[in-house]
Amino acid sequence: MDKYEKRVLYTGIVLMAIFLGAILYSSKVMGDDLPECLPGDALAYDKGEVTQLDEKTYQIKYIAKMWAFEPRVVEIPRGAEVDIFLTSKDVVHGFLIENTTVNMMAVYGALNKITYRFDKPGTYRIVCHEYCGVGHQDMAGVIIVK
Numbered sequence: 001m002d003k004y005e006k007r008v009l010y011t012g013i014v015l016m017a018i019f020l021g022a023i024l025y026s027s028k029v030m031g032d033d034l035p036e037c038l039p040g041d042a043l044a045y046d047k048g049e050v051t052q053l054d055e056k057t058y059q060i061k062y063i064a065k066m067w068a069f070e071p072r073v074v075e076i077p078r079g080a081e082v083d084i085f086l087t088s089k090d091v092v093h094g095f096l097i098e099n100t101t102v103n104m105m106a107v108y109g110a111l112n113k114i115t116y117r118f119d120k121p122g123t124y125r126i127v128c129h130e131y132c133g134v135g136h137q138d139m140a141g142v143i144i145v146k
């Protein structure tokens, strides 16, 4: 093996170890909640809704469908910690909340979950970032943090 090939190979192995270490550090030490994928063979729920669990804890069950998110508008107080559940009624959709780290895929038959705390007040747009059909550009929602 050529010495340059060996360098590239070792560099790749070192970078993979660094990236894996960064993911584990983020998850275990910093407590970041990595998205989970809970498999299922049907819709976990058939209606999008917001539930207030206590003063600062909310649960939002989102359904992505051609071509909207349900619920479309959600209002929560500043500092709310939100468990966001996401599933799809039909095809694969994207789910990105702008200016946050929330970025998931909505897949029929699967339930995704992430927890996020909204510390800054404002209007957070939700967009579909996976081309899902002719009405894709109309897929939007909003979370208003007061």
Ligand SMILES: [Cu+2]
Pocket: 093, 094, 128, 129, 130, 131, 132, 133, 136, 137, 139
């Ligand atoms: Cu889309």
